[in-house]
Amino acid sequence: MSHHLYVISTFIHIIAACIWLGGMIFLILAFIPGIKNHPDKIDLIASVSLKFRPAGSVVLALLLITGIYQLEIRGVQWTWAYFTGSFFGKVAGLKILVFIGIVLISVFHDYYLGNLAIKAWKLNPEHASTQKLRNISRMMGRIGFLLAVLAAFLGVLMVRGW
Ligand code: HEM
Numbered sequence: 280m281s282h283h284l285y286v287i288s289t290f291i292h293i294i295a296a297c298i299w300l301g302g303m304i305f306l307i308l309a310f311i312p313g314i315k316n317h318p319d320k321i322d323l324i325a326s327v328s329l330k331f332r333p334a335g336s337v338v339l340a341l342l343l344i345t346g347i348y349q350l351e352i353r354g355v356q357w358t359w360a361y362f363t364g365s366f367f368g369k370v371a372g373l374k375i376l377v378f379i380g381i382v383l384i385s386v387f388h389d390y391y392l393g394n395l396a397i398k399a400w401k402l403n404p405e406h407a408s409t410q411k412l413r414n415i416s417r418m419m420g421r422i423g424f425l426l427a428v429l430a431a432f433l434g435v436l437m438v439r440g441w
Pocket residue numbers: 289292293296299342343345346347349350353374375378381427428430431432434435436437438439
């Protein structure tokens with residue numbers, strides 16, 4: 280039974296990773312460039328981002344729950360020695376840190392900075408402070424994306440080694 284659960288958990292983990300990364304890749308490659316010259320660009324970005332936010336939170340929670348379950352199945356010990364003593368432990372520890380970074384960046388980006396940038400953009404699109412907020416938002420989004428790619432790579436390293 281526990282093997283069935285392990286397989287289901289890994290399946291959910293991989294689908295959740297696909298949704299998290301796929302959502303961002305769709306925004307970067309298709310949505311944002313596709314509405315580049317649209318007159319309602321700001322409203323479109325704001326409402327599409329807000330629509331994805333709950334799904335994003337659910338998949339991040341699923342990644343954490345299934346990830347911890349998979350570590351338990353693999354015999355994790357929540358000690359410093361475990362996370363520094365073997366290749367698997369080190370990669371797992373790094374992955375957890377990267378995950379914490381992803382959560383912090385997305386909370387900051389989605390709930391604070393993004394809102395601020397959209398408001399400023401609507402009120403005063405050409406102002407230097409608006410451009411600055413937009414640049415910081417964009418940079419945060421990019422870092423979050425790169426961290427998610429890194430998390431997926433660390434996942435593969437954990438299972439398959441280097
Ligand atoms: C954005 C965050 C994450 C992404 C994109 C991600 C991605 C992945 C992927 C793609 C795999 C499959 C690797 C393979 O089969 O070769 C994997 C496996 C794994 N991940 Fe994650 N993961 C994330 C977060 C987490 C977290 C937070 C944990 C632990 C708390 C975790 C623990 C694991 C474990 C233990 C495996 C191995 C599963 C197995 O035994 O087959 N992951 N991850």
